[in-house]
Amino acid sequence: MAWTTLTLEVTTPLFNGGAELGGNGGSREDQEAGVRVASIRGAMRFWFRALTGCLTGPDLRLLAGLERRVFGGISGSGSGDERATPSPLLLRIPEQPPLVPPAAQHSFLPPRHIPLRDRRQDESRWILYLMGQGLADLAKFELKRPYVAPGRTFELKIGFRHTPTGPATGDDAETRAAIEALAVTSLWLTCAYGGIGARTRRGFGGVRIIAAEGTGAGRTLPLPEPWNTPENLLTPELAHYEGLRALWPSGPVAACMPYMRTLSGGRAFDSRRAWEGTIPSFPVLSRNHAPAATSGRHFTDWQDTLIHAGEQFRRFRADTPNPGAMYHPPIETHEWGETVHGHDDGFALGALGLPVGYQSRQQKYVVNVVDAEGTEPLRRASPLWLRAVGEGDRYRLLSFAFQTQFLPGPNAPTVRLSHDSAQIKELMVTDDDVRRQTNQWIAALGRGETFRDGHRRA
Numbered sequence: 001m002a003w004t005t006l007t008l009e010v011t012t013p014l015f016n017g018g019a020e021l022g023g024n025g026g027s028r029e030d031q032e033a034g035v036r037v038a039s040i041r042g043a044m045r046f047w048f049r050a051l052t053g054c055l056t057g058p059d060l061r062l063l064a065g066l067e068r069r070v071f072g073g074i075s076g077s078g079s080g081d082e083r084a085t086p087s088p089l090l091l092r093i094p095e096q097p098p099l100v101p102p103a104a105q106h107s108f109l110p111p112r113h114i115p116l117r118d119r120r121q122d123e124s125r126w127i128l129y130l131m132g133q134g135l136a137d138l139a140k141f142e143l144k145r146p147y148v149a150p151g152r153t154f155e156l157k158i159g160f161r162h163t164p165t166g167p168a169t170g171d172d173a174e175t176r177a178a179i180e181a182l183a184v185t186s187l188w189l190t191c192a193y194g195g196i197g198a199r200t201r202r203g204f205g206g207v208r209i210i211a212a213e214g215t216g217a218g219r220t221l222p223l224p225e226p227w228n229t230p231e232n233l234l235t236p237e238l239a240h241y242e243g244l245r246a247l248w249p250s251g252p253v254a255a256c257m258p259y260m261r262t263l264s265g266g267r268a269f270d271s272r273r274a275w276e277g278t279i280p281s282f283p284v285l286s287r288n289h290a291p292a293a294t295s296g297r298h299f300t301d302w303q304d305t306l307i308h309a310g311e312q313f314r315r316f317r318a319d320t321p322n323p324g325a326m327y328h329p330p331i332e333t334h335e336w337g338e339t340v341h342g343h344d345d346g347f348a349l350g351a352l353g354l355p356v357g358y359q360s361r362q363q364k365y366v367v368n369v370v371d372a373e374g375t376e377p378l379r380r381a382s383p384l385w386l387r388a389v390g391e392g393d394r395y396r397l398l399s400f401a402f403q404t405q406f407l408p409g410p411n412a413p414t415v416r417l418s419h420d421s422a423q424i425k426e427l428m429v430t431d432d433d434v435r436r437q438t439n440q441w442i443a444a445l446g447r448g449e450t451f452r453d454g455h456r457r458a
Contacts, residue, residue, distance in 0.1 A: 001090075002222035003159045003215050006233065008191065010097070011206035012302050012388055013108075014148040015135055016197035034097040034148045039196050040156070040187070041091065045071055046283070047189035048182065050402070051249065053284035055260055057274035062264070069263055070183050088176075089183045092157040099146040106143065108303045116141060121328075126310025127303065130202040130386075145198075150302055153210070158184070177224035178259035184227045185256045191235050193247065193387065193400070203306050203386045208235035224259075226252040238390045241398050247290040279431055281409075283383075283402035291439060292400035296448025299395040305388035309397050313386070315451035316441055317349060331453070340365050340417065345425065348457060350415055351406060351433035353382030366418050367427060372411040380406070384438050399445055401438035406431050 016036050048067060056063045068075055072087030105112060110122045119141045128136040128143075136143050160183075162176050171179070188209070190196070195205030212230040214221040219230060226232045232252045240251075249257055261267060280289050299305040318331040325332070338344040340358055347367055349356060355377065358365040369378040387398040406429050407413055415427040436458035444451070 001159050001161065003092075003157045004221050004223055005213050005215075006156045006158065006187075006209050007153055007211035008156055008207045009210045010148050010150050010152045010154075011208055012150055012195075012204050012306065013100075014195075014197050014205045014207070015145050015199065016148070016205070034099050034152075035093060035154060035196060037091045037093060040190070041071065041089075043190040043194055043196055043200070044183070044186040047194060048186040050247075050283050050285050051182075051185060051189060051253070052260065053274075053280065053282060054249070054271055054286055055257070055269040055274055058278070058281060062267075066260070066263055070179050070186070086163075088160045088162045088179055090157075090159040090161055092159075094155055094157065097148045097152040097154040100149050101146050102143040107149070109141070123307050123311075124303070126307045126314070128310075129314060130306055130310040131199055131204065132202070135198060135204075150206075158187070174262055178262040181224045181227060181256050181259045182263065184223060184233070185253055188227075188233065188235075188253065193385070193398075195387070201382050201385045203302075203309060203388055206302075206387060209233055210235070226255045238394060238396065241294050241389045241396065244292040244294065244398070244400070246287050247285045247292050247400050248287050249285060280402075280404045283404055289403045290400060291403070291442050292398065293442050293446035294389065295397040295399070295445045297396070299388075299390075299397070300393045301395060302388040305390075305395045305397050306386075309386050309388075312445065312451055315455075316457065317352065319451070319455055319457050321453055334456070339427065340367075345428050347415060347417075347427040347429050348433040348437060350380070350427070350429040351437050352384060354380040354415065354429075364420060368416055368418060369407070369413045370416045370423075371413050378413055383434055384441060397445060399442045401434075401442065403431075403435050403438060406434050 014035065016033060016039050045067065048070060049063060052063055052066050056066070064073075065075070067073065068085045070087065071089060072085050075083050075085060100106065108127055109124050110119050120138075125138060125141070128138050128141070131143075135145050160176070160180050162171060162179075191207050191209050194200055195203075196207055197205040199205065212221060212233040214223075221228045221230060221233070236251075260269060275284070275286070275289070280286065284290065295305075295308070297308065299308060315329070315331065318329075318333050320332050320334040320337070322330045322332040324330070333349050335344075335347055335349050336358060339347050347356075350367060355366055355368045357367075369380050370376065371378060383403060384399065384401045388395055389398045390396055407415075415429050417424045417427055440458040
C-alpha cells in the first residue's frame with residue numbers, strides 16, 4: 001500500500017480527550033492521547049458535509065450516501081436491512097506529540113507565583129474565556145485538561161484500501177480517485193479552516209499541513225490530482241485568508257468538485273440551485289450563507305490574536321453597561337434585564353450558541369434547546385467560528401459563520417428559559433438573529449473596529 005506522510009504543526013492549544021472515560025472532565029489523564037485519529041476523522045466528516053452540501057442541497061439521503069463512500073457507515077431502510085460499508089480511508093499517527101499537563105506552567109499565562117488577584121487581571125484571561133468552562137476555570141485561573149502546545153509537530157499517514165475490483169464488487173479507477181481526492185479535500189479543509197479536538201469554533205485545536213511526502217522516489221505523491229503535488233497540500237499562507245469574503249471552493253478544492261459527479265454515478269449538480277430560495281439546514285460552503293473576513297488589525301502571535309478575540313467577543317455578547325457589577329468589565333447582556341427578568345420573549349443572544357447560563361447570587365437561570373417532547377435539553381453549536389491565522393510575527397483573526405436555519409425540521413425543538421430546573425417560558429431565536437449578529441461581528445472586526453460600551457448587538 002502506498003502511504004502519504006503529512007507533517008502537521010499545532011498552531012493553537014489542542015485539547016483532545018482520551019478514549020477511556022472516567023476521572024475529571026470525562027477523561028483519564030493517563031489515558032490521554034495528544035491527537036486522536038477518531039477526532040481527525042470526525043472533523044473531516046464535518047468538512048466533507050460542508051463541501052458536499054453546497055452541491056446536494058437539502059437532499060440528505062444523497063449526502064449520506066456520498067459520505068458513506070468515503071468514510072464508511074451503516075446503510076439500510078429499516079430494521080433488519082442494515083448494511084455496513086467499510087471506509088477505504090486509513091489514517092495513522094506513528095508517534096504522539098507530548099502533552100502539557102494542566103498543572104504545568106503555561107507559556108500563555110502569567111507565572112503561578114504571582115498573586116491570584118493579579119493573575120485574574122492579566123489580559124491572558126481572555127484566552128481562558130474562549131476556552132470555556134469545560135477546559136478552564138477562570139476564577140482559579142487554571143486549566144482543566146492537558147493539551148498539545150502550539151509549535152509541536154506530528155506525522156499523519158494517509159492511505160487507502162479499496163475493495164478488490166471485479167464485475168460485481170469494487171470500484172473502477174475513476175471512482176477510487178474520486179474517493180481519495182475528496183477524502184484529502186476534507187482533511188485540507190479541516191486544517192485550513194477548522195481544527196481538531198475541543199473548542200475549535202473558538203480558535204483552539206488549530207493545525208496546519210507544513211510538509212508532505214510519499215513512499216516512492218520523486219516529488220509526486222500517491223494521490224489523485226490536484227493532491228499529487230506537495231505544494232497543493234500545504235495549508236495556505238496569510239494572503240489566502242486576507243482575500244476571503246466567503247467560504248467557497250477555490251484553488252485545489254475547486255479542482256476537486258468534478259469528483260462529486262463521479263462519486264454520484266454521473267449525476268449533474270448545479271451549485272446555484274442547490275439551496276435556491278431556502279436557508280441551508282446544516283453548515284455548507286456558500287457564497288451567500290458562509291461569510292468570512294480577517295480582522296483589520298494585525299497581531300504578533302496566536303496569543304495576542306485570541307486575547308483580542310476573547311475580549312471583543314465578551315464585549316459583543318455583553319452589550320449593556322452594569323455599573324454595579326463586582327467583575328470587570330462591568331457589562332451584561334441586554335437579555336438579562338429584558339428577557340430573563342422582563343417581558344420580552346426574544347433571545348437573540350441564543351443565535352451565538354446554546355445553552356446560555358446566568359447566575360445571580362443564589363439563583364440560576366438557563367436558556368436551553370429542548371426537544372419536541374419538551375423533556376431533553378439539547379445543544380445548539382455556535383454558527384460563528386474564530387481562528388488565528390498567520391505565522392512568524394504576522395497574524396490576523398479569521399471570522400466566518402455558517403448562517404443556517406437555527407432550529408431546522410418540521411418537529412423542531414424549542415428554546416426554553418428555566419429557573420432552578422423549572423421551565424419558565426418559551427423564547428424565540430430566529431434565523432434572522434443568526435444572520436444579523438454574525439454579519440455584524442464579521443463586518444466590524446474586518447473594519448478593525450472594537451466593541452465598546454454603548455454598542456448594541458444587531
